[in-house]
Amino acid sequence: MPAKGAMTTTAEVPVSPPLAAAAPAGVRVDAVERTYRGRRGAVAALSGLTLRVAANEIVAVVGPSGCGKSTLLELVCALQTPDAGRVEAGPAVYMPQRDLLLPWASALDNAALPLRVHGASRTEARERARPAFATFGLAGFEAARPAELSGGMRQRVAFLRTLLAGKPVLALDEPFASLDALTRADMQSWLAGALLREPRTVLLVTHDVEEAVVLADRVVVLSPRPGRVVAELPVPLPRPRSRTDSAVVALREQAMRALQGGTL
């Protein structure tokens, strides 16, 4: 294993062939209602939410805390069913907020977990996951346990695990919320690059408006609970985007206003 300092990517990064994924598929959410009934009465999480994500489009959903963002992701992943309305989505994989890597398994085995679940032997799964480590800036860390990795690297392993599930739709639940600001900025550029290489339909839930504008093709703003769409902002900017770019800043301000005022 090389020293951790040798991590910085140089010009000759071997690029692995794109990872296998099912045919691109989009997401359609139509007039969805979802209410949780608890002992202390009913809480409406989503009310009349309609949302489209085209195949291989990146859509960021921003909204105040508790606006039903996580419920939306679980509906798309078929972990919940709506009370009313319809959800049609291609096979989706869920990436939770915390990396939730298995502490007893190596980084390679963590990334290869979906392949194991799909029936590959341990050796086969490792061989298939290994080439992606270099591409994703993880070369040399295959054998490392999650506790030996930095927060940013753990998040990369978790994202690689998500990709190796081979599903066309990625449901990302505030993937960088637990990282410090510097690492988060790094990881956002990294994710943008990774998605250029591995196009997927992405539904990214975040409360970081800047993250949404830097990463997404379109930003959807949700209202406070019960969540419904109050604004949609296309982000027709070339990539890679810089967070200090004036067009990015302008869109960020626009999204912030929509978030605060509920209108554009």
Add this chain to the structure above:
Amino acid sequence: MGAALLVLALLGGWELYADLGGIDQFLLPAPSDVAASLWTDRGLLWDNFTVTAGEVLLGIAVSLAAGVALAVAIHLSRTLRRATYPLLVASQTIPIVIVAPLLVAWLGYDLGPKLAIVGLICFFPVVVTTLDGLAGVDPDLRKLMRTLDASRLQTLRHVEAPAALPALLSGAKIAVTVAVIGAVLAEQAGSSDGLGHLILQSIPQFETARSWAAVVVLAAFAIVLFGALALAERRLVPWAHRSEGDVA
């Protein structure tokens, strides 16, 4: 280090009390008398120790196997949990001291009742800790596994079982310490050999020091078992002892 000093001080105090306090050595032998008995009765102690050790090890093995199997079954089936959990808790309210002779009357003087008693005592900590370990998996991780198309058994195999291993080993550590007590209790309820039997037999023979020597052997055995498990823990579940956080 501190523990060793404390033990030495206690032994010294006991020695002084027994020697200078004019206590009859048939009532309370001094540590030196016990040490002498450990040496002179070594053959007798060893023969009886092998019997007790066999009961303890076999009893632990049986309760580990049965305990883990039941924990997994209860974890997978809510119906089974509702049906067996109250029974499981009720089994721990049985006063073993009183039930032991009844079991001996029923099952006889051989290995049967000893395994039953050791098993009854060890079973519970193993089931409860393993169950907690299996259930303690992060709900988000379960959701992730579901979106990876993992079946219930695959989630058990790849996530829940390894996650429960530290808890299982904690349960086993509790189990080994009580297993020794259980085996002695079972022997005292009716047996023709074993250290529990030797202790009972030595008292009317005024071989009090030998009884104490047997107690020392039992305690040492329990400590060795506990130590072996602590070692296994460090080897098998190193992740459970490392603090989580950024190292790099």
